[in-house]
Amino acid sequence: MDTADQLLEPLRRGHPRALARAITWMENGHPEARALMASLWPHLGRAMVIGLTGSPGAGKSTLTDQLARTLRAEGQRVGILAVDPTSPFSGGAILGDRIRMQRIAADPGIFIRSMATRGALGGLARATQDAIDLLDAANFDTVIVETVGVGQDEVDVVSCVHSCCVVLVPGMGDEIQAIKAGIMEVADLFVINKADRDGADQVEREIEAMKSLSPTRDWDPPVLRTVAAQGEGVADLLAAVRAHGAWLRTHGGLARKARERARLRFESLLAEAAVRRAKAQAGPARIEAAVRAIAEGQADPYAAVAGILGEG
Amino acid sequence: MDTADQLLEPLRRGHPRALARAITWMENGHPEARALMASLWPHLGRAMVIGLTGSPGAGKSTLTDQLARTLRAEGQRVGILAVDPTSPFSGGAILGDRIRMQRIAADPGIFIRSMATRGALGGLARATQDAIDLLDAANFDTVIVETVGVGQDEVDVVSCVHSCCVVLVPGMGDEIQAIKAGIMEVADLFVINKADRDGADQVEREIEAMKSLSPTRDWDPPVLRTVAAQGEGVADLLAAVRAHGAWLRTHGGLARKARERARLRFESLLAEAAVRRAKAQAGPARIEAAVRAIAEGQADPYAAVAGILGEG
Structure with a gap:
């Protein structure tokens, strides 16, 4: 059960271990999480x-x-x-x-x-x-x-x-x-x-x-x-x-709840993805330097973040 | 008290209304928030x-x-x-x-x-x-x-x-x-x-x-x-x-607390800024269409966010 394809069938049958693994994937942002959700979506x-x-x-x-x-x-x-x-x-x-x-x-x-x-x-x-x-x-x-x-x-x-x-x-x-x-x-x-x-x-x-x-x-x-x-x-x-x-x-309550839920998930996943991208672009060394500069009083947090994002 | 410059002096004197306004600026991400924090940082x-x-x-x-x-x-x-x-x-x-x-x-x-x-x-x-x-x-x-x-x-x-x-x-x-x-x-x-x-x-x-x-x-x-x-x-x-x-x-506890605090603020401000930027790049119309597609079952949330970020 290491790929979304392998997990799909036992998951659909309600196999507890498959379910537990799939939830962990979602929690941890496992590489297969996205593929799994795509294949579940019609169901x-x-x-x-x-x-x-x-x-x-x-x-x-x-x-x-x-x-x-x-x-x-x-x-x-x-x-x-x-x-x-x-x-x-x-x-x-x-x-x-x-x-x-x-x-x-x-x-x-x-x-x-x-x-x-x-x-x-x-x-x-x-x-x-x-x-x-x-x-x-x-x-x-x-x-x-x-x-x-x-x-x-x-x-x-x-x-x-x-x-x-x-x-x-x-x-x-x-x-x-x-x-x-x-x-x-x-x-x-x-x-x-x-x-x-x-x-x-x-x-x-x-x-x-x-x-x-x-x-x-x-x-x-x-x-x-x-x-x-x-x-x-x-x-x-x-x-x-x-x-x-x-x-x-x-x-019409079900449609309303579906919209609220869609918005929550969209916002949350967008934030996770946008941060992941910003960090990848900056690289760990620059990020650590920025955190250190804030901690040591050399830069205020707003300026440090703007610097990392190239919005200086 | 509409600019960081105007707010700085009454704030430093502990004027309650200046303080209240400054906190609201920080909460709402007011355009002057960043300038205010920069001018306070040395103090x-x-x-x-x-x-x-x-x-x-x-x-x-x-x-x-x-x-x-x-x-x-x-x-x-x-x-x-x-x-x-x-x-x-x-x-x-x-x-x-x-x-x-x-x-x-x-x-x-x-x-x-x-x-x-x-x-x-x-x-x-x-x-x-x-x-x-x-x-x-x-x-x-x-x-x-x-x-x-x-x-x-x-x-x-x-x-x-x-x-x-x-x-x-x-x-x-x-x-x-x-x-x-x-x-x-x-x-x-x-x-x-x-x-x-x-x-x-x-x-x-x-x-x-x-x-x-x-x-x-x-x-x-x-x-x-x-x-x-x-x-x-x-x-x-x-x-x-x-x-x-x-x-x-x-x-060495004060330095350690300062580092933890610096990391928290950096991560949080980076997230806010990265999301703001991603949303500005996508534009409200595409975002609303993505949320609607999720709510109506036409797209799963992961795929919708990837689409918005051009990571299709």
Whole structure:
């Protein structure tokens, strides 16, 4: 499985190792990544993509597991992408995800992967979009993308899924509300998880208050309640996600989401390619000299970059 | 104050409106931004930069306020940059910061600003570095950079400050620990805030366990305890930050931080400039056609970008 041609067939059959390798290719910008995407492109557009975003401790992983379990019971194949920009230095899956992977790995109808690419330029969001395509091409019916809900990369990711669920929990303090405000505009559904705790009503009031402050949208995001650890409310959440999916299909929403996703990927790949080209043209020696000059106070960063690009 | 020349003098005197305008220039890539940075460059390198990072609800804002108050009492001028990548869509300061700003705005020795630039390409980290320079040039003695502690931009920001404090609180649940693991490598100090709560000992044990798993560093990050709301432990924290600063000065740490910072800014500005140039060369019509082709399934993103860059 060293070329796109060799990977294509096992990937299309949903072979887990082929999928894992293909995602790594996309993350690392492997030379065959472009050829692989070109050959997959005609096979895309079938998978439904659900986003789950929320603060640490909101119970997103549990909710994801419950949704995946419910969809599996219906016979669906489910891909899970855990976007984790919090571990850029260790560069791998977080411990919790490793444990989850071991637990569900026995089921060939579920594929789970942590996305934690180190690298600027929106590479994490772009690689996640690529991974969604790979799962789509491998005939997964639903892809669940789980993110911590802060950071530009994460907002980019969830702004492009079909149905973005913002997960909140009662009693998390004031600062949480600020985060919620930031992702208001991309929320298609609100989920109050751990809804058996004190304060669920207050969270719901706060959501409604924020909704009333936001610009009016064609779609009014519903507020669901779950106790994911007990599986409570999961079926209703899934029904609400499907209602949103139906609304998207009848209101031009799928085309709109496709445009947003296209723009994100175009911008991100253009940036990666433009930087690669600029660096290749300048050469490593000149780049290192420029960085050194900035560090030692001999050149300001703007002038140093202009010099490298010949815009002196 | 419409040109760099006009802005320079009031900025150097620490005029708040000049500072605010200059930061906005840097955020937006104003045509005069480059000239301004060039004229400031000789005046930099005096300010001490402290980073405070941690989960929402960890009490970073309160801790920042307490540190600023203590430094003010010593006669220092303090700049506060609240990095907030969580509100990219509303594009402004979060409500809490607005309230804080009103509260402290009366003191001319404190300048506070939320950095919440919408925009990919590491622009937020780069703009924050620029803002640090502007505060430095305006003779602020200490700059405190406060971030939520997740997202690549944020890690980039705190990896470049002089002393990065990772703020934790007892009893925040398992998922929090994953976040801590991700920022282990950039922590110069650990702060257990709200240390009067149950579980402070456990958090400290977890920190020590994580430290023992990390690669050995020349600097062993100390673990401090604070109750920021009561001002407890703030003086000790400040003493520890200063001890770290002294260590940096005697162990080549300042030069190392300067190199990291130079690389971050060079990479980020190079990306911004390279993308600007690639887009200008392609022109908006061809770019919109490429995005449309991707959205409608006629071209895969890799091929579309290669086409735009003439790498077909």
